[in-house]
Amino acid sequence: MPQSLTARPSGPLHGRARAPGDKSMSHRSLILGAMAEGVTEIEGLLEGHDILATARAAAAFGAKVERLGEGRWRIEGRGGFQTPADVIDCGNAGTGVRLLMGAAAGYPIQATFDGDASLRKRPMKRVTAPLGLMGARFDWGGSEDRLPVRVSGGALQGIDYAQTVASAQVKSAILLAGLNARGETFVREPEKSRDHTERMLTAFGAEVKVEPDGDGWIIRLAGGQRLTGTAVAVPGDPSSAAFPLAAALIVPGSDVTVEGVMLNPLRTGLFDTWREMGADLTISNRRTSGGEEVGDVTARHSALTGVIVPEGRAASMIDEYPILAATAAFAEGRTVMRGVGEMRVKESDRIRLMVDGLRACGAAVDEEPDGFTVAGGPVAGGAVVDTAHDHRIAMSHLVLGLAAEAPVSVRDPEMIATSFPGFVRMMRELGGEIAS
Ligand SMILES: O=C(O)C1=C[C@@H](OP(=O)(O)O)[C@@H](O)[C@H](O)C1
Numbered sequence: 001m002p003q004s005l006t007a008r009p010s011g012p013l014h015g016r017a018r019a020p021g022d023k024s025m026s027h028r029s030l031i032l033g034a035m036a037e038g039v040t041e042i043e044g045l046l047e048g049h050d051i052l053a054t055a056r057a058a059a060a061f062g063a064k065v066e067r068l069g070e071g072r073w074r075i076e077g078r079g080g081f082q083t084p085a086d087v088i089d090c091g092n093a094g095t096g097v098r099l100l101m102g103a104a105a106g107y108p109i110q111a112t113f114d115g116d117a118s119l120r121k122r123p124m125k126r127v128t129a130p131l132g133l134m135g136a137r138f139d140w141g142g143s144e145d146r147l148p149v150r151v152s153g154g155a156l157q158g159i160d161y162a163q164t165v166a167s168a169q170v171k172s173a174i175l176l177a178g179l180n181a182r183g184e185t186f187v188r189e190p191e192k193s194r195d196h197t198e199r200m201l202t203a204f205g206a207e208v209k210v211e212p213d214g215d216g217w218i219i220r221l222a223g224g225q226r227l228t229g230t231a232v233a234v235p236g237d238p239s240s241a242a243f244p245l246a247a248a249l250i251v252p253g254s255d256v257t258v259e260g261v262m263l264n265p266l267r268t269g270l271f272d273t274w275r276e277m278g279a280d281l282t283i284s285n286r287r288t289s290g291g292e293e294v295g296d297v298t299a300r301h302s303a304l305t306g307v308i309v310p311e312g313r314a315a316s317m318i319d320e321y322p323i324l325a326a327t328a329a330f331a332e333g334r335t336v337m338r339g340v341g342e343m344r345v346k347e348s349d350r351i352r353l354m355v356d357g358l359r360a361c362g363a364a365v366d367e368e369p370d371g372f373t374v375a376g377g378p379v380a381g382g383a384v385v386d387t388a389h390d391h392r393i394a395m396s397h398l399v400l401g402l403a404a405e406a407p408v409s410v411r412d413p414e415m416i417a418t419s420f421p422g423f424v425r426m427m428r429e430l431g432g433e434i435a436s
């Protein structure tokens with residue numbers, strides 16, 4: 001991958017593309033497959049770097065992990081994790097490390113987790129605190145709350161845990177640990193977050209009870225349940241599909257269809273928001289695949305209008321605010337995004353990076369502690385943007401550059417491969433001019 005990539009003002013984007021496998025479900029299919037007894041066959045697995053790190057971790061914990069073909073993987077679990085020989089390096093993946101820590105905590109083993117420079121900056125206590133209450137021990141390698149950390153697991157007790165922020169990663173870590181704890185585990189969420197872990201645990205034979213509770217729900221799981229390997233079909237990732245669809249919305253004359261996009265309502269907040277902005281977005285060929293609703297999503301160039309994004313929608317589109325902000329720069333009026341302080345603790349401080357990048361491209365943006373506002377208008381472009389090695393920041397600015405008045409370059413685009421290795425090729429095939 002070159003040191004920078006440049007997107008040039010492009011003619012209309014046209015065509016059909018297939019969304020890469022969903023990252024959240026890909027991590028979970030490997031982890032549950034490794035925890036289960038027997039064979040799990042996965043198709044449609046995302047082969048991004050985050051997921052390959054989780055596949056290596058699954059093997060290090062004792063599962064037999066084989067790649068059968070493109071997106072086709074076979075995992076033979078041993079019904080438990082063994083102490084790995086080496087440090088578990090989760091690379092850039094918050095989801096990978098947090099879910100794996102939860103899974104590992106349930107077994108009487110020790111494992112040290114680490115990651116790249118970005119992952120080493122991200123908070124881990126949100127997961128280690130509840131797992132600690134369950135009885136797991138954590139020894140921090142450097143500063144508390146940051147990787148590397150050694151987990152000593154086993155002999156856990158179920159807990160009743162009320163989350164303050166709706167986080168699917170924290171919920172999932174607790175549930176995976178709870179599987180091997182004594183007694184019942186409860187997780188209370190203030191708002192609903194993605195429910196792939198609950199759905200997939202059920203597919204692997206566990207009983208998970210979910211009850212509504214205000215705007216959120218209570219998830220309940222009895223300890224001592226066994227998982228049995230199963231077949232998993234991973235549908236397309238709406239968070240990745242968002243990039244070609246966004247390009248179609250902002251480049252005049254475009255008409256792009258992304259096939260096989262997962263439409264779980266806890267993941268489609270961006271599509272709802274774009275529609276409210278006036279986007280011409282249609283869904284066809286709705287069907288069920290891998291226990292999830294999927295469809296083909298078509299976006300056509302649209303005159304967008306700024307909106308106030310409801311704060312309660314944040315969890316259903318938390319990774320999509322960067323690309324929403326890029327499209328908002330082309331809308332008429334202001335788009336207000338609040339209640340998204342979580343964006344500051346992702347692969348980068350995504351509020352700061354988007355504010356800086358959009359301003360460098362000539363957009364008017366206001367930054368707030370837990371959000372930002374983008375005022376739409378002509379986007380000059382003509383900037384070289386810092387990505388802080390964050391895949392979504394890189395892709396969002398490249399999409400923006402396709403519709404700006406002058407080219408936009410991004411530094412350090414190699415991280416795009418963590419979630420969307422085929423991004424540049426797909427954008428080029430659709431007619432987007434992106435080159436090194
Ligand atoms: O559970 C998951 O697969 C994810 C949950 C979200 O993080 P939080 O749980 O921290 O909100 C999201 O940002 C991440 O990309 C994937």
Ligand SMILES: C=C(OP(=O)(O)O)C(=O)O
Pocket residue numbers: 023092093094095096319346347392419
């Ligand atoms: C936040 C993200 O992922 P993770 O937390 O797994 O690093 C993301 O993909 O935008």
